Amino acid sequence: MTARQQESGLEELLAAKEIVIACGPGGVGKTTVSAALAAGAAARSGGRVLVLTVDPARRLADALHVEGLGNEARRVPASAFAASGVRPKGELWAAMLDTKQSWDALVHRHAPDAATARQILDNPLYRNITGRFARSHEYIAMERLYELHAEGEYDLLVVDTPPSHDALDFLDAPERMAEFFGSGLLRWLIAPYRSRLVSLASRPFYQVADRILGTQFLEDVGEFFLLFQAMYDGFAARARSVSALLREAQTTFMVVTTLETVPALEAGRLAAELAARRLHLGLLVANKVLPASFRDPDAAAVADALQSDAEHLARGLAGSRAGRKSVVPGDPTELRRVLEEVGRSFADFRLVAQREAEVLEEMAAAHQVTVTVPHLARDIVDVGGLLEIGARLFEGVQRPSGGSA
Amino acid sequence: MSGLLDRRLVFVTGKGGVGKTTVAAALGLLASSRGRRALVCEMEPKGDVAAAYECGPTGFVPRKVGEGLFAMSMDTEASLREYLRLNLRIPTIGRIGPVASAFDFVATAAPGVREILTVGKLCYEVRERHYDLVVVDASATGNIVGQLAAPVGINELVRVGAVRSQTQWMLEILGDPALTGVCIVATPEEMPVNEAVDLARRLRDETGVDLAAIVANRVLPELFGRSEEEAFETLASGEGPAALAALVGREVDPVQEVLDAARLAVRVRRSGAEHLGRLREAVPSDVPLLILPYLFGRAHGPRAIRLVADSLAEELGE
Numbered sequence: 001m002t003a004r005q006q007e008s009g010l011e012e013l014l015a016a017k018e019i020v021i022a023c024g025p026g027g028v029g030k031t032t033v034s035a036a037l038a039a040g041a042a043a044r045s046g047g048r049v050l051v052l053t054v055d056p057a058r059r060l061a062d063a064l065h066v067e068g069l070g071n072e073a074r075r076v077p078a079s080a081f082a083a084s085g086v087r088p089k090g091e092l093w094a095a096m097l098d099t100k101q102s103w104d105a106l107v108h109r110h111a112p113d114a115a116t117a118r119q120i121l122d123n124p125l126y127r128n129i130t131g132r133f134a135r136s137h138e139y140i141a142m143e144r145l146y147e148l149h150a151e152g153e154y155d156l157l158v159v160d161t162p163p164s165h166d167a168l169d170f171l172d173a174p175e176r177m178a179e180f181f182g183s184g185l186l187r188w189l190i191a192p193y194r195s196r197l198v199s200l201a202s203r204p205f206y207q208v209a210d211r212i213l214g215t216q217f218l219e220d221v222g223e224f225f226l227l228f229q230a231m232y233d234g235f236a237a238r239a240r241s242v243s244a245l246l247r248e249a250q251t252t253f254m255v256v257t258t259l260e261t262v263p264a265l266e267a268g269r270l271a272a273e274l275a276a277r278r279l280h281l282g283l284l285v286a287n288k289v290l291p292a293s294f295r296d297p298d299a300a301a302v303a304d305a306l307q308s309d310a311e312h313l314a315r316g317l318a319g320s321r322a323g324r325k326s327v328v329p330g331d332p333t334e335l336r337r338v339l340e341e342v343g344r345s346f347a348d349f350r351l352v353a354q355r356e357a358e359v360l361e362e363m364a365a366a367h368q369v370t371v372t373v374p375h376l377a378r379d380i381v382d383v384g385g386l387l388e389i390g391a392r393l394f395e396g397v398q399r400p401s402g403g404s405a
Numbered sequence: 406m407s408g409l410l411d412r413r414l415v416f417v418t419g420k421g422g423v424g425k426t427t428v429a430a431a432l433g434l435l436a437s438s439r440g441r442r443a444l445v446c447e448m449e450p451k452g453d454v455a456a457a458y459e460c461g462p463t464g465f466v467p468r469k470v471g472e473g474l475f476a477m478s479m480d481t482e483a484s485l486r487e488y489l490r491l492n493l494r495i496p497t498i499g500r501i502g503p504v505a506s507a508f509d510f511v512a513t514a515a516p517g518v519r520e521i522l523t524v525g526k527l528c529y530e531v532r533e534r535h536y537d538l539v540v541v542d543a544s545a546t547g548n549i550v551g552q553l554a555a556p557v558g559i560n561e562l563v564r565v566g567a568v569r570s571q572t573q574w575m576l577e578i579l580g581d582p583a584l585t586g587v588c589i590v591a592t593p594e595e596m597p598v599n600e601a602v603d604l605a606r607r608l609r610d611e612t613g614v615d616l617a618a619i620v621a622n623r624v625l626p627e628l629f630g631r632s633e634e635e636a637f638e639t640l641a642s643g644e645g646p647a648a649l650a651a652l653v654g655r656e657v658d659p660v661q662e663v664l665d666a667a668r669l670a671v672r673v674r675r676s677g678a679e680h681l682g683r684l685r686e687a688v689p690s691d692v693p694l695l696i697l698p699y700l701f702g703r704a705h706g707p708r709a710i711r712l713v714a715d716s717l718a719e720e721l722g723e
Contacts (some may be wrong), residue, residue: 026421057595261705263422294666298659305653316652327648328639338636341628342667348701349666377672379595
């Protein structure tokens with residue numbers, strides 16, 4: 001495989017795809033990697049690239065110029081690229097997911113008339129459901145993705161998924177949402193509210209539920225679902241379309257993880273789950289990886305010497321030799337401590353780097369699309385930082401058989 | 406202010422990936438090693454606590470994992486069954502299925518219902534004095550406020566019924582700082598600290614639950630003092646690396662790698678210290694900030710839990 005083919009691996013993949021969905025365990029830098037992929041894509045290929053973030057860190061939001069923005073996409077100015085000497089071939093756009101705004105838009109779209117929409121939006125349960133319904137965020141992120149894709153404004157959509165305890169929740173979210181609003185249980189629940197007659201079948205449930213929750217509350221719930229049912233057909237059809245989009249050929253998934261044991265295990269499970277569902281894993285990113293130099297045996301030998309021979313070395317560095325002034329003037333005791341600390345710190349991180357290498361080897365053996373991004377000592381504060389990570393993604397992808405998917 | 410381990414119910418929360426489970430498991434281990442009967446309960450039954458203790462799968466019925474140490478996983482349906490049996494004297498043998506799924510349905514729609522059952526179960530264990538300390542490996546920052554505020558919320562939504570009458574005693578347990586506290590875990594990074602600060606505020610504004618402690622997890626050691634840092638900078642620049650290479654009898658490249666590595670460690674540590682400073686400033690000064698060192702040798706499993714428990718003991722100084 002030539003270097004050139006290696007370089008083009010990710011570009012080829014993205015040329016064939018319209019949607020990249022980033023997923024992975026919490027705390028691994030999904031949002032940053034998503035933004036970096038989008039920035040890299042915008043820099044390298046012509047076209048409009050949108051990154052849809054969920055909850056970016058303030059400085060990342062600043063870097064993307066999306067601070068305080070809602071669903072409305074905003075273009076990251078070309079000047080933000082220019083600061084790092086890059087003239088992007090395409091355009092980078094960024095938007096932040098506003099869950100409530102997206103839900104409200106959904107209600108307006110599917111309600112049969114404005115009055116019903118108003119009633120739903122005013123229902124006290126509506127806010128609670130949309131705010132806290134399990135998978136509500138997951139669903140709405142996928143729903144937004146569908147809408148953006150349907151609008152056809154962008155050549156590439158990179159979507160960061162919301163943090164959730166199960167990283168694949170969002171995959172099931174559309175179906176579950178459709179199930180939830182279309183289930184027999186829902187009709188069961190609404191029936192007594194409608195007719196004030198408790199059917200024979202639902203009586204045992206109501207007897208228990210009344211004792212636990214009280215009739216008034218159940219009626220509130222019933223009213224809400226009755227209103228919501230008016231939207232059901234449009235809603236369910238939409239959820240099915242959203243679900244289908246995730247499975248289509250133009251959609252690929254990017255699993256992001258660190259090489260710490262627990263997140264890496266979860267990422268492995270995720271990748272397996274994607275495969276089991278016949279979803280396309282385009283890229284597996286090992287983020288925040290310690291540099292390979294930590295595993296250099298020569299460097300390890302130096303670190304050992306610094307620890308074991310610190311006193312001698314400190315004297316050598318502090319003392320003046322053969323007519324030259326001392327290399328590190330100052331207190332040799334202090335310098336000795338510095339040398340010991342430097343050596344010890346290296347040995348500490350070396351342990352971590354060795355563990356990471358072990359994990360990475362397994363990961364790369366299982367997934368040919370594995371790419372690593374080094375641990376950066378700084379938070380990402382500008383597009384330059386994103387491009388730096390983006391470069392690692394684009395240059396690091398080695399795809400089998402000369403880069404074809 | 407009560408010490409963390411003197412309480413009866415401690416919720417451990419924080420952004421995903423900061424080490425909530427590790428801290429919760431270590432708190433349980435520490436309490437039990439001090440002769441207190443401890444229960445560690447994971448709210449999201451993913452098996453994380455079982456993995457931490459390497460004790461085999463955990464379920465709704467607590468499993469003994471050590472002397473005076475028990476682990477369980479929350480289960481809403483099992484919790485409902487127990488609730489019905491204990492509070493309403495409803496026999497549920499074999500009949501729970503349809504009721505539970507219907508209930509599950511209502512619980513999904515009506516926020517607070519599920520939480521009342523799960524948080525209620527924890528409060529119940531405290532009230533019945535089955536354990537001296539219940540440590541909860543709680544939900545991530547995004548969900549914990551909803552859980553802890555549920556008894557208040559349910560009072561507003563449900564005007565009559567058994568659930569309402571059950572919330573009062575729960576509120577008394579949750580709202581008593583001598584009994585209950587929240588422990589927020591953060592790593593010294595931007596987002597975990599942001600979420601910790603935000604959660605501390607929301608706990609105060611939206612729940613009556615006391616913030617017992619902040620845990621800064623995976624904190625890197627300080628390599629140098631100020632004057633040592635100057636010495637390091639001199640060593641790492643100019644002719645320093647070459648001179649050092651000559652002294653250790655090695656090429657200059659590996660020497661440079663070792664020096665670069667130290668610089669990386671210093672930078673990461675410094676950026677972390679900034680975030681921790683921000684955290685300290687944002688949280689009331691009477692809330693202890695417990696520092697847990699980064700574990701280079703072991704990152705998970707019983708050995709890591711033991712090391713974290715030792716660090717916690719040192720930090721708590723009790």
